Amino acid sequence: MEEDGxxxxxxxxxxxxxxxxPWPPQKQKEKPVVRLDLSFTLCPDQQDSMxxxxxxxxxxxxxxxxxxxxxxxxxxRSDRSIDDNSCMYDAGRKKLRLTKDQSSYLEETFQxxxxxxxxxxxxxxxxxxxxxxxxxxxxQNRRARTKLKQTEADYEVLKKCCxxxxxxxxRLKRELQELRSQKSGRSLSSSLHSQLAKDGTAxxxxxxxxxxxxxxxxx
DNA sequence: CGGTCAGAGCAAATTACTTCA
DNA sequence: AGTGAAGTAATTTGCTCTGAC
Numbered sequence: 439m440e441e442d443g444x445x446x447x448x449x450x451x452x453x454x455x456x457x458x459x460p461w462p463p464q465k466q467k468e469k470p471v472v473r474l475d476l477s478f479t480l481c482p483d484q485q486d487s488m489x490x491x492x493x494x495x496x497x498x499x500x501x502x503x504x505x506x507x508x509x510x511x512x513x514x515r516s517d518r519s520i521d522d523n524s525c526m527y528d529a530g531r532k533k534l535r536l537t538k539d540q541s542s543y544l545e546e547t548f549q550x551x552x553x554x555x556x557x558x559x560x561x562x563x564x565x566x567x568x569x570x571x572x573x574x575x576x577x578q579n580r581r582a583r584t585k586l587k588q589t590e591a592d593y594e595v596l597k598k599c600c601x602x603x604x605x606x607x608x609r610l611k612r613e614l615q616e617l618r619s620q621k622s623g624r625s626l627s628s629s630l631h632s633q634l635a636k637d638g639t640a641x642x643x644x645x646x647x648x649x650x651x652x653x654x655x656x657x
Numbered sequence: 658c659g660g661t662c663a664g665a666g667c668a669a670a671t672t673a674c675t676t677c678a
Numbered sequence: 679a680g681t682g683a684a685g686t687a688a689t690t691t692g693c694t695c696t697g698a699c
Contacts, residue, residue: 582670
C-alpha cells in the first residue's frame with residue numbers, strides 16, 4: 439500500500455535486479471517482477487534491522503494459487519515469510535524482545551483502542567523504533583491473548599455454573615428420594631392428619647387423594 | 658453490471674526463541 | 679549447568695473484503 443510506504447519497497451526491489459519496472463505494472467497481464475529473495479541475501483544484524491524497514495513484501499501479499507507463485511518465480515507459499523519479512527533477522531529466526539517501555543506503550547495504546555489502522559501503526563512504529571510489521575504482529579498477538587483470556591474466564595464461569603447446577607441437581611434428587619420414602623411409609627399422610635387434628639384450620643384438597651397415585655406414576 | 662484478480666487485513670494455529678523457576 | 683514450562687514474537691495458512699480492470 440502506498441500509504442504504508444511499500445511502494446518504495448517495490449521500487450527498491452527493482453533496483454536489485456536487471457531492469458527498472460514502473461509500479462504499478464502497465465498491464466495486468468504482465469508478469470510482476472519479483473526478485474525479493476535476491477535482493478535480501480545480505481541481512482543486517484538486528485540493530486540495523488531496527489532502523490531500516492526490510493519488509494520485502496508489499497505487506498500482506500498473498501499468492502492466491504499455485505499458478506500465482508509459479509508466476510512469481512516458483513516461490514511456494516511457505517516461502518513467503520522469507521520474502522515477506524525479508525529476513526528480519528538472520529537465517530535462523532531470532533526473536534526480538536520488546537523493551538518494557540515498548541511493551542507498556544503498546545499495551546497502553548491497545549487498552550485505549552484495540553484496533554489498528556495503518557496511520558496508527560506507522561506512527562507507533564516510528565515512535566517505538568519498531569517496524570510497522572512488528573507493531574501489527576504485536577496487536578494481532580495481543581488480540582489473540584485477550585481472546586484466550588476471555589475464553590478461559592468464560593470457561594471458569596461456565597464450570598462454576600455447571601458445578602452449582604450439579605449440586606442443585608443432587609440436592610433435588612435427594613429431596614425427591616426423601617419425599618418418596620416418606621410417602622411410601624405413609625409418614626406424610628399421618629403427619630398431615632395430625633396437623634389437621636391439631637389446628638383444624640387446614641382444609642383438605644379434594645384432588646389430593648387421587649393426585650397421590652398419579653404423582654407416584656409421574657415421578 | 659458481474660466476474661476476476663490483487664492487495665490488504667485479520668484470526669487461528671503453529672513455530673521458535675527467551676526467560677525463569 | 680541442564681531442563682521443562684510459560685510467555686511471546688514471528689510465521690503460516692486460510693478466509694473475507696475492497697477496489698481496479
